[in-house]
Amino acid sequence: MWLSPWLPLTLLIAASSNASTLPLNCAPNNGTMTTPSFGTTDAVFTACAQITINSSPSAVYDVLLDFPDYPAWNTFVYSVDLPSNVSSAEDVYVGMPMKLHTSGLLLGINSTSDERITFLEPGAVPPFVAWRYDEGALVGVLMNAEHVTVLEDLGDGTTNCVSWETYYGAGALLTLTLMANLQTEFQNQVSDLKGRVEGLAT
Numbered sequence: 001m002w003l004s005p006w007l008p009l010t011l012l013i014a015a016s017s018n019a020s021t022l023p024l025n026c027a028p029n030n031g032t033m034t035t036p037s038f039g040t041t042d043a044v045f046t047a048c049a050q051i052t053i054n055s056s057p058s059a060v061y062d063v064l065l066d067f068p069d070y071p072a073w074n075t076f077v078y079s080v081d082l083p084s085n086v087s088s089a090e091d092v093y094v095g096m097p098m099k100l101h102t103s104g105l106l107l108g109i110n111s112t113s114d115e116r117i118t119f120l121e122p123g124a125v126p127p128f129v130a131w132r133y134d135e136g137a138l139v140g141v142l143m144n145a146e147h148v149t150v151l152e153d154l155g156d157g158t159t160n161c162v163s164w165e166t167y168y169g170a171g172a173l174l175t176l177t178l179m180a181n182l183q184t185e186f187q188n189q190v191s192d193l194k195g196r197v198e199g200l201a202t
Contacts, residue, residue, distance in 0.1 A: 019124035024152050024162060026050045035146035035166050036130055037118055044172035047182035048164035051190040055197045057127050057151035057159045063197050064129060064149060065089040073196035076185040077102050094120055104185045105178050126152040143171030163190050
């Protein structure tokens with residue numbers, strides 16, 4: 001699905017959230033992966049990372065959404081600017097804007113990205129969250145992107161965490177030059193997430 005920036009936000013966040021259609025593994029050979037808002041139409045590339053975390057999906061979910069705590073553990077997204085009324089994971093809401101501060105994508109330069117929460121699905125099977133790229137007029141015209149994290153309960157006290165972002169449209173061709181760095185940093189991020197969740201449990 002291709003969404004125009006002029007569509008009301010309520011239409012954007014009302015896109016189907018059928019968790020059963022989301023992948024539970026990174027695509028082989030760096031293939032493109034669907035997202036709940038945009039599917040696979042006009043997809044250019046996907047960066048994906050996967051890891052097993054020794055904890056429950058709910059514990060992983062809570063750490064993943066605790067954006068104010070990111071500086072304590074996330075080496076990729078080292079800081080997040082949030083609305084003034086958001087101070088914990090419990091405050092995060094669908095439609096929430098945020099600015100991610102990242103490192104590692106550009107040599108010697110930190111970068112930022114405006115994003116907006118599109119899905120919060122702790123009760124889905126499997127649970128998942130998603131946020132999309134939200135750079136004003138560029139959205140839906142030059143590029144769309146959505147970052148999805150699925151948390152599959154493996155039934156033995158562990159969670160299969162699959163985290164990916166798929167990029168769409170002509171503007172994604174420029175971002176494609178950063179694919180290798182994105183892939184590396186996504187893997188770093190899920191490794192950091194694993195360390196944080198398991199560390200809190202000890």
